[in-house]
Amino acid sequence: MTLTHSKVSNWQNFLAKSQRKISVGLLTIVLLIFTLVVIVPFIWMLLMSFRTTGEILSDPYGLPKTLDLTNYIKLMFDPEIHFYTYFVNSIHVTLFSLILTVALSTLGGYGFGRSRYEFKFRGWLFALLLFALMLPPQIMYLPQFTMMGKYGLLNTRWSLVLLYTASALPVSTYLMATYFSQLPSELEDAARIDGCTDLGMFWRVMLPLTRPAIATVVLINFLNFWNELLLAITMVTNPEMRTLPAAMMMFVGEHGSDYAIAAASLVTAMLPVLVLYLFLSDKFIEGLTAGALKG
Amino acid sequence: MSQIAIHQEGQQNLRIQARKGKRKPLGPIILFIAPVMIFYAAFVLYPLIATLYYSVHTVEPVQGKLVTTFVGLENFKSLLSDDIFFLSVKNTLLWAIAGPVVEMLTATTLAFLVYFKTPLHRFYRVAWFTPMLVSGVIVGLVFRWIFNYDWGLLNSTLRAIGLDQFALNWLGRRDTPIWVVIFVHYWATFGYSFILLLAGLTAIPEELLDAAKVDGANTLQAVWRVMLPLLRPTFLTVLILSFMGKMRAFHVVWVLTSGGPMHFSETVATYVQKRAFGWRTLDLGYPSAIAVFWFGVVMIGVALLNRWLRSRMD
Numbered sequence: 001m002t003l004t005h006s007k008v009s010n011w012q013n014f015l016a017k018s019q020r021k022i023s024v025g026l027l028t029i030v031l032l033i034f035t036l037v038v039i040v041p042f043i044w045m046l047l048m049s050f051r052t053t054g055e056i057l058s059d060p061y062g063l064p065k066t067l068d069l070t071n072y073i074k075l076m077f078d079p080e081i082h083f084y085t086y087f088v089n090s091i092h093v094t095l096f097s098l099i100l101t102v103a104l105s106t107l108g109g110y111g112f113g114r115s116r117y118e119f120k121f122r123g124w125l126f127a128l129l130l131f132a133l134m135l136p137p138q139i140m141y142l143p144q145f146t147m148m149g150k151y152g153l154l155n156t157r158w159s160l161v162l163l164y165t166a167s168a169l170p171v172s173t174y175l176m177a178t179y180f181s182q183l184p185s186e187l188e189d190a191a192r193i194d195g196c197t198d199l200g201m202f203w204r205v206m207l208p209l210t211r212p213a214i215a216t217v218v219l220i221n222f223l224n225f226w227n228e229l230l231l232a233i234t235m236v237t238n239p240e241m242r243t244l245p246a247a248m249m250m251f252v253g254e255h256g257s258d259y260a261i262a263a264a265s266l267v268t269a270m271l272p273v274l275v276l277y278l279f280l281s282d283k284f285i286e287g288l289t290a291g292a293l294k295g
Numbered sequence: 296m297s298q299i300a301i302h303q304e305g306q307q308n309l310r311i312q313a314r315k316g317k318r319k320p321l322g323p324i325i326l327f328i329a330p331v332m333i334f335y336a337a338f339v340l341y342p343l344i345a346t347l348y349y350s351v352h353t354v355e356p357v358q359g360k361l362v363t364t365f366v367g368l369e370n371f372k373s374l375l376s377d378d379i380f381f382l383s384v385k386n387t388l389l390w391a392i393a394g395p396v397v398e399m400l401t402a403t404t405l406a407f408l409v410y411f412k413t414p415l416h417r418f419y420r421v422a423w424f425t426p427m428l429v430s431g432v433i434v435g436l437v438f439r440w441i442f443n444y445d446w447g448l449l450n451s452t453l454r455a456i457g458l459d460q461f462a463l464n465w466l467g468r469r470d471t472p473i474w475v476v477i478f479v480h481y482w483a484t485f486g487y488s489f490i491l492l493l494a495g496l497t498a499i500p501e502e503l504l505d506a507a508k509v510d511g512a513n514t515l516q517a518v519w520r521v522m523l524p525l526l527r528p529t530f531l532t533v534l535i536l537s538f539m540g541k542m543r544a545f546h547v548v549w550v551l552t553s554g555g556p557m558h559f560s561e562t563v564a565t566y567v568q569k570r571a572f573g574w575r576t577l578d579l580g581y582p583s584a585i586a587v588f589w590f591g592v593v594m595i596g597v598a599l600l601n602r603w604l605r606s607r608m609d
Contacts, residue, residue: 024413024414027408027413028413028414028415031408031413031415031419032415035418035419035422035423037482038422038423038425038426038482038486039422039425040448041434041437041438041441041482042425044437044441044448045433045437048440056446057445057446060446060447060448060451061448061451104330104331104334105331107326107327107328107330107331108327108328108330108331108332110327111323111324111326111327111328111331112327112328116320117320117323117324117327117328119319119324122328125328125332128340129331129332129335132335132339134539134593134594134597135339135343135590136539136542136543136564136586136589136590136593137543137545138543138545138563138564138567138585138586138589138590139343139346139586139587139589139590140339140342140343140346141342142342142345142346142349142354142571142579142582142583142586143341143342143345143346143349144338144342145571145579146345146354146361146579147341147342147345149361150361162338163338165334165338166334166335166337166338166339167339169331169334169335169339170335173331198320198322198323198326198327199323199326202327223428226430227429227430227431227432227546229430229431229432229545229546229549229550230545230546230549230564230568234568234572244430245430245431245432245433245546248432248433248436249432249436249549249550252436259440262436266433266436266437269430269433270429270430270433273428273429274425274428277425277428281421281424284424284428285420285424285490288427288487288490289490289491289494292487292491292532292536
């Protein structure tokens with residue numbers, strides 16, 4: 001390389017370099033414009049949430065004149081909007097679904113992942129579980145609806161907790177099983193000699209080692225549970241039980257003309273995820289990658 | 296010494312036991328595996344089978360009770376003469392073919408640029424992934440406003456730079472809405488494909504790239520001859536995920552257009568929802584038949600993609 005370089009005259013070298021600089025510059029401009037298209041909707045939403053609907057309609061571009069929090073205050077405290085109720089509902093559904101998912105998928109992952117528990121049809125059962133990754137929700141949700149009706153769970157948060165957990169189990173159990181299967185079996189042997197039962201082995205020795213995998217399971221499912229709409233509008237029609245995504249949809253329909261308040265509600269609904277993402281962006285990206293590439 | 300020896304022997308015995316599986320710990324197996332499988336059977340397998348059952352019945356509520364009447368293949372026959380159904384199939388297929396192709400091409404290019412550390416690559420990586428985190432509802436609503444005819448961001452921009460004739464009623468015509476849906480869904484999901492492809496690239500050992508360069512290949516040749524072929528398994532995953540995502544997507548369409556106007560952006564997912572709950576026909580049999588048919592199409596599509604890409608891999 002150095003030899004050929006020395007043969008090139010300085011002038012040519014300079015030309016090549018500047019040409020390279022120009023093309024890198026052009027590329028950067030193109031990428032920045034692309035990135036602008038990606039980010040602008042967020043910024044616009046944020047700006048809208050600090051203005052009034054009148055201002056938005058007359059001048060869609062304008063910047064907020066002051067940092068006016070009226071929309072947010074109205075959103076939180078106006079009893080007609082019920083935003084607070086929806087927020088709590090979303091937290092409730094997400095939290096309990098996460099707890100149930102983690103409990104079931106760690107147990108299952110341990111049973112499916114360790115060679116100690118191998119039995120004849122285990123592989124077959126595991127394949128059956130993973131089969132669900134191919135299923136679109138449309139192929140299940142109508143009977144799920146009648147089932148919830150039968151047991152009187154329609155219009156309750158529990159219907160969503162149960163169904164969200166069910167939808168999360170295949171990929172979560174898979175992630176846990178792969179992680180458990182990589183732990184050395186010497187750990188189990190040692191625990192056994194110390195007189196541990198299988199459950200004690202799982203709870204005291206193995207489970208604490210799988211924290212990174214549990215974190216991944218929690219992150220990817222948190223996103224799905226927090227953002228889900230189809231089941232949320234199907235199982236719950238009572239306004240008081242609505243979760244945020246369902247509420248925002250109805251909200252914009254009912255208060256259709258008040259775009260400013262609507263924008264504030266979108267920003268508020270997005271905030272928990274975005275704040276987490278700011279702090280844990282690598283963990284998010286890693287987790288979602290693992291969920292897809294392994295699952 | 297002897298204690299250690301006994302310990303080791305004991306360990307070995309245990310391991311042999313475990314491998315031969317002579318004493319299967321049946322209790323623990325049930326304890327660990329049964330909860331997941333029971334939950335799964337109750338809330339996934341049973342509804343799946345029930346949908347198959349519903350699809351050959353009419354399922355109507357009569358005085359608070361669900362009455363199912365066997366109708367054979369009647370539901371599937373009616374599908375054949377349902378124009379809205381055909382329109383929704385056409386739209387969804389268009390989306391599921393155009394979407395993944397555009398996504399693969401752009402996401403691969405972007406992944407390579409970031410992989411070769413184009414200036415600001417760290418910023419891009421975080422920024423491009425952000426739309427993935429946002430609920431389809433939020434995405435749908437914001438873009439409903441952006442594409443608003445009167446005051447939307449797009450039309451105000453077009454008018455500001457004097458391109459008034461291009462300031463269309465994007466969501467209210469017969470030809471543009473489905474493309475708006477495709478674009479918005481692309482906006483929301485390309486970051487995912489990008490991240491997956493980038494992960495695939497990072498997994499390629501650097502030695503291979505260096506080896507290619509030692510053999511006299513320039514970067515472009517190394518990308519073309521060495522990296523792209525090694526990336527094929529990732530392509531397969533991303534393509535199948537993207538395809539399935541479009542075939543089942545509901546949130547964005549439902550919020551953005553609800554399939555309208557006049558069903559011009561109807562997709563199978565929104566049509567099932569409308570037939571089940573929106574139209575007050577109260578029959579769950581017909582939408583189940585749509586879902587069953589559609590599930591068949593998705594399975595065939597995935598199988599074909601799988602075969603096509605695998606055959607090209609060898």
